[in-house]
Amino acid sequence: MKRLVYLAIAIIVILGIQNDLTGSTLSDLVQKDDKTSEAQTNQTEEDPPPIPSQEVIIESGQTVLSIVERLHNGQVDESIQEILADFSVLNDGINPNEIQIGQTYRFPLYTKQ
Template identity: 35%
Template structure:
């Protein structure tokens, strides 16, 4: 009986090792990435803007408030949306000191 149990354990371990060597049961260290081709349509915007060079401490909202004398005529969501449209989808939190960006100007 001990020989049969020992043989079954050996057989299970052997099959597991062969399967692991051929197929693999652990996630590989290589990450497979699939790039999805998406067409991005460039649309013409009619949003008036002013190009501003960013200084330390500037944010999109602080610059917009400065351009409008501390009173935003539109919602913050609208400012963010217009900024992203004017700057090819760049998020406002990704601006860099010394960079020039188009800031929306409202009437």
């Protein structure tokens, strides 16, 4: 009787592994990851940054807002939220509050309309 139970458990485990590897959850995840990374690679290689920008090396005491104001001679009409969102887009999703001294980041440049 024990042998029959062990055999049934082994068959269930083997079928479960086969299902994951051939046509179910695991193979779907691998295919999605491949498509996502391929799309990201194509997008980064072909598309220029959607917002005009300038690279700046961060120095002690600087913030995203202080640098954007300096780049625009203190005259920025965009909202703080828009500036921070544009900074994050230009820098692959980096949180504007986590910039580091000595690192180079892209800062949005706005034209007056």
